[in-house]
Amino acid sequence: MPFSLLIKLGSYFGSLRSAHEGAGNSVVSLTIMQLNHLFGGQAAGVAHPVATSASAMQLLSRFSPFLFVVWVVGTLVVLAVWLVRWRRISAIAKRATALREGAEAEIVARLQDGEPSHGRVEVVSTDEAIEPGIFGISRPVLLWPAAMRGHVLDSHIESIVEHELCHVRRRDNLTALVHMLVEALFWFHPFVWWIGGRLVEDRERACDEAVVESGRERRVYAESILKVCEFCVESPLPCVPGVSGADLKRRIAMIMSHRAVRPIGVGRKLLLVVACCLAISAPMVSGALRGQKSAPERPSVELPAGPITFGEVTVTPDPEATAKIKNNSGPVMSRVMWNDGELNTKGTTVHALILMTFHDLEESQLTGGPDWIKTEVFNIHAKVNPALMAVWPKLTEEQRDAANKAMLRNMLAANFGYKAHQETKVEPTYALVVDNAAKLKAFDGECPKLPANAPPPNPEKFDPNSEPPCGTMFVIPGQVRGSRVEIPSLLRFLSVYSGRVVQDKTNLKGRYDVNLKFTPDKSVLPPSPPLPPGIKLPEPDPNGPSLFDALVQQTGLRLVPQTGPLELVVVDDAVMPGGSGGAD
Numbered sequence: 001m002p003f004s005l006l007i008k009l010g011s012y013f014g015s016l017r018s019a020h021e022g023a024g025n026s027v028v029s030l031t032i033m034q035l036n037h038l039f040g041g042q043a044a045g046v047a048h049p050v051a052t053s054a055s056a057m058q059l060l061s062r063f064s065p066f067l068f069v070v071w072v073v074g075t076l077v078v079l080a081v082w083l084v085r086w087r088r089i090s091a092i093a094k095r096a097t098a099l100r101e102g103a104e105a106e107i108v109a110r111l112q113d114g115e116p117s118h119g120r121v122e123v124v125s126t127d128e129a130i131e132p133g134i135f136g137i138s139r140p141v142l143l144w145p146a147a148m149r150g151h152v153l154d155s156h157i158e159s160i161v162e163h164e165l166c167h168v169r170r171r172d173n174l175t176a177l178v179h180m181l182v183e184a185l186f187w188f189h190p191f192v193w194w195i196g197g198r199l200v201e202d203r204e205r206a207c208d209e210a211v212v213e214s215g216r217e218r219r220v221y222a223e224s225i226l227k228v229c230e231f232c233v234e235s236p237l238p239c240v241p242g243v244s245g246a247d248l249k250r251r252i253a254m255i256m257s258h259r260a261v262r263p264i265g266v267g268r269k270l271l272l273v274v275a276c277c278l279a280i281s282a283p284m285v286s287g288a289l290r291g292q293k294s295a296p297e298r299p300s301v302e303l304p305a306g307p308i309t310f311g312e313v314t315v316t317p318d319p320e321a322t323a324k325i326k327n328n329s330g331p332v333m334s335r336v337m338w339n340d341g342e343l344n345t346k347g348t349t350v351h352a353l354i355l356m357t358f359h360d361l362e363e364s365q366l367t368g369g370p371d372w373i374k375t376e377v378f379n380i381h382a383k384v385n386p387a388l389m390a391v392w393p394k395l396t397e398e399q400r401d402a403a404n405k406a407m408l409r410n411m412l413a414a415n416f417g418y419k420a421h422q423e424t425k426v427e428p429t430y431a432l433v434v435d436n437a438a439k440l441k442a443f444d445g446e447c448p449k450l451p452a453n454a455p456p457p458n459p460e461k462f463d464p465n466s467e468p469p470c471g472t473m474f475v476i477p478g479q480v481r482g483s484r485v486e487i488p489s490l491l492r493f494l495s496v497y498s499g500r501v502v503q504d505k506t507n508l509k510g511r512y513d514v515n516l517k518f519t520p521d522k523s524v525l526p527p528s529p530p531l532p533p534g535i536k537l538p539e540p541d542p543n544g545p546s547l548f549d550a551l552v553q554q555t556g557l558r559l560v561p562q563t564g565p566l567e568l569v570v571v572d573d574a575v576m577p578g579g580s581g582g583a584d
């Protein structure tokens with residue numbers, strides 16, 4: 001059974017069902033909640049993952065051409081071996097002469113009385129030292145060795161012929177051919193070859209039972225098998241089912257044991273049907289459950305030709321929030337929401353929006369540009385253009401994400417004169433790795449989506465001891481607490497508090513709870529704005545572990561220093577709406 005194909009088939013149907021259930025829902029694709037440095041980083045749904053080391057699947061895909069060649073070569077070799085054996089037996093059958101007279105021909109004709117003439121088996125004589133056997137599928141013939149003619153009794157011949165005709169009625173040559181093809185395709189799997197041996201045993205046992213049930217004397221039938229072994233020294237069983245196959249000693253013992261054959265009644269037939277249904281349905285159900293858990297996939301469609309842009313864009317400055325940032329006089333709440341291609345931002349800077357246009361860019365990797373891109377705050381409302389909106393429901397999640405980034409990038413260029421280029425420099429960085437075993441509590445599933453009209457959190461009511469919302473981290477000096485956040489969210493915090501870009505090499509997927517307490521390094525501690533009245537943050541323990549030690553002790557993760565190429569984005573120019581480009 002091709003279980004992997006059945007699992008994929010079930011996954012396909014499961015994803016279709018998930019996509020159908022999710023159709024028509026207005027989904028907020030991401031939300032950013034940021035309170036200057038009081039809330040550390042971004043929500044888990046929008047943290048940009050950095051480049052990771054090659055996973056097992058990536059390594060497998062890298063060697064897949066080599067593995068494919070090995071599989072093809074193995075398959076061709078097995079097929080070639082079967083073909084050589086088949087051609088050998090085919091040559092023997094072509095050289096054989098038809099037996100029209102004699103005891104063998106009479107017995108074959110008599111045992112086939114009442115059967116259709118077009119399905120009768122012809123007996124042919126060969127001088128080769130092989131055992132009697134059936135060759136062919138559509139027009140089978142009984143190969144009879146000339147060495148046995150006149151040396152066995154008629155009763156022995158009847159038992160042997162009855163055995164061979166049983167192979168024809170059961171179509172054993174056809175089932176053997178099917179399994180030969182399976183062995184050629186799955187030559188690398190030892191279980192397939194084990195099954196082949198069991199099939200040979202079972203088909204010989206089934207024919208033995210049929211001969212005994214037909215009324216043949218057990219002793220005579222056992223003697224006939226031994227006679228065949230006496231006269232024939234070789235049997236190419238892979239292409240010809242003979243009478244002496246399988247474990248000869250065991251077969252003789254079972255023939256002479258007078259053990260009654262237990263018939264397959266209705267209950268056993270039902271059990272076989274249930275087993276077959278489970279063999280097919282179990283992997284399909286497993287795949288369907290995986291498909292429902294994964295993100296619903298939509299059939300890929302082509303994006304409209306030309307640049308991917310917003311249809312309408314409204315940019316409104318927020319002077320109150322800008323004054324707080326410039327004067328460091330208070331926290332600023334920042335929020336970005338996507339809703340089916342429609343963008344709504346509140347309290348965001350151009351610097352933050354540029355970061356969102358890249359998938360794996362940390363804040364320290366974005367350099368250059370005028371100072372105002374980090375201090376001027378804007379509220380933006382942008383709607384997707386009608387041409388893109390017409391095909392939006394049919395886009396995959398990857399296409400939607402790419403379209404969002406393209407529209408945002410083009411909006412920055414059109415409304416803020418944004419221009420940038422990329423550079424690669426060799427810089428010291430950190431790699432986040434698993435030390436011995438991760439001590440993070442894992443969760444399945446996603447965080448609940450926020451409705452489009454959900455009010456932003458109120459910084460005036462922030463409680464540092466409260467539980468962070470799902471997918472969010474609270475970062476205060478000497479402490480970080482995250483609720484069901486992904487590893488990329490932790491990377492952004494570590495990059496800020498370690499002073500270097502941190503790359504994820506943990507291969508940890510899913511969401512985790514984070515509770516980390518440490519003594520911060522004041523030389524790299526980012527400045528914090530004044531807190532709202534009534535909010536008092538706990539002081540970090542001056543004698544506590546460093547960030548590096550706390551990370552190992554409390555999370556099972558480690559920061560490893562490394563040096564390597566680092567992608568940088570350099571902002572060449574930006575023009576503030578109503579102003580001019582360049583530095584302030």
